[in-house]
Amino acid sequence: QVQLVESGGGSVQAGGSLRLSCAASRRDGSHGCMAWFRQVPGKQREVITTINSDGTVSYADSVKGRFTIALDNSNSKRTLDLRMNSLKPEDTAMYYCADRNFSCGPTAVHFLDVVDFEYWGQGTQVTVSS
Numbered sequence: 001q002v003q004l005v006e007s008g009g010g011s012v013q014a015g016g017s018l019r020l021s022c023a024a025s026r027r028d029g030s031h032g033c034m035a036w037f038r039q040v041p042g043k044q045r046e047v048i049t050t051i052n053s054d055g056t057v058s059y060a061d062s063v064k065g066r067f068t069i070a071l072d073n074s075n076s077k078r079t080l081d082l083r084m085n086s087l088k089p090e091d092t093a094m095y096y097c098a099d100r101n102f103s104c105g106p107t108a109v110h111f112l113d114v115v116d117f118e119y120w121g122q123g124t125q126v127t128v129s130s
Contacts, residue, residue, distance in 0.1 A: 002027045002119040004097050009124030016087050016128070022080040022097030022121055033104035034071060034080050035117065038093035038126075045096065047112045049082070050104040058109040063091075087128045094123040 008020040024034070032053050039045040048060045049069040057069055066086045072079040080097050098117035 001025075002099055004099060004119055004121035006095065006097050006121040006124040009095060009126045011127040011129065012087055014087060014089055014128055014130050017083070017085045018087065018126060020082040020084070020095055020097075020124060020126070022082075024078040024080060024097070024099060024119075026076060026078065027099070027101065027119075031103050032099065032101050033108075034078075034100075035098045035104070035109075035112065036067075036069060036080075036082050037096045037098055037114070038091075039096070039123075040093045045114050047098075047109055050109050050112065051080070052103045054103075056103075056106065058104065058106055060109050084126070087126075089128050089130045092126060092128050094125050096123045097121045 003025045005023045035047050035050040037045045037047050048063045051057045051069045051071045068083045070081045099119040100117045
């Protein structure tokens with residue numbers, strides 16, 4: 001069973017930066033995809049960025065150029081990071097990391113859904129004030 005634990009959320013003013021981290025236990029298999037989702041109350045959880053075990057990434061248009069995903073596979077545990085710059089009030093949401101045992105395609109961020117991922121963290125809140 002893969003365990004995911006997010007950290008790093010908080011409150012920031014518009015234009016500021018935050019870094020989220022997700023500590024992930026190892027899982028079987030050398031191929032896989034991790035992602036960051038976010039959700040605001042009353043709306044569906046949406047994927048914003050994905051990264052494969054080989055390092056290939058994809059971003060939703062809403063965060064492209066402002067957010068950067070990174071994955072460190074070098075230790076006994078995996079660490080998934082999300083660096084968020086130029087934050088906007090509309091980035092306010094609960095952020096979740098997710099994991100699955102097979103890779104994501106280069107355009108997968110445009111159609112992936114929560115059912116496409118097997119493992120989830122508990123979420124971390126990001127609040128951006130204007």
